[in-house]
Amino acid sequence: MIDLKILRRAIMVGVVLELILVAMGHYRPWFRPTFMLFGCMMIAGVAGLLYARDLARGYGAGGAGGAAVGAVCGIVAVAASNLLGD
Numbered sequence: 442m443i444d445l446k447i448l449r450r451a452i453m454v455g456v457v458l459e460l461i462l463v464a465m466g467h468y469r470p471w472f473r474p475t476f477m478l479f480g481c482m483m484i485a486g487v488a489g490l491l492y493a494r495d496l497a498r499g500y501g502a503g504g505a506g507g508a509a510v511g512a513v514c515g516i517v518a519v520a521a522s523n524l525l526g527d
Contacts (some may be wrong), residue, residue, distance in 0.1 A: 443506045447495045451506075455488025455514035463521045473527070481518050485511040 462480050466473040489511040493503030 442502055443509070444496055447492055448506055448510065451488050451492035451495070451510045452513050454491060455484055455510060456517050458484045458488070459514050459518040460521055463518055463525065463527070466522070467525045467527055481515065485514040485518075488514050 459481065462477070462484060466477045489507030492510045493507040496503050496506060
């Protein structure tokens with residue numbers, strides 16, 4: 442039901458973008474209150490959308506994989522921010 446090749450690719454894109462966002466928020470404090478929350482949700486959502494669009498097997502399969510991708514990206518962003526002390 443979930444294609445692991447597409448899942449890995451979408452997770453890699455989302456995680457890299459999330460880590461860039463967290464690093465920007467850590468080193469540029471003015472960036473945090475304006476873009477951090479929205480950017481984190483947007484990146485996780487877009488990574489899930491990339492999975493669902495690439496899979497193209499319907500709503501159920503795309504939604505399940507997209508939710509998994511979004512959850513992994515969100516967890517990585519929160520963990521990275523916590524490790525940096527933000």
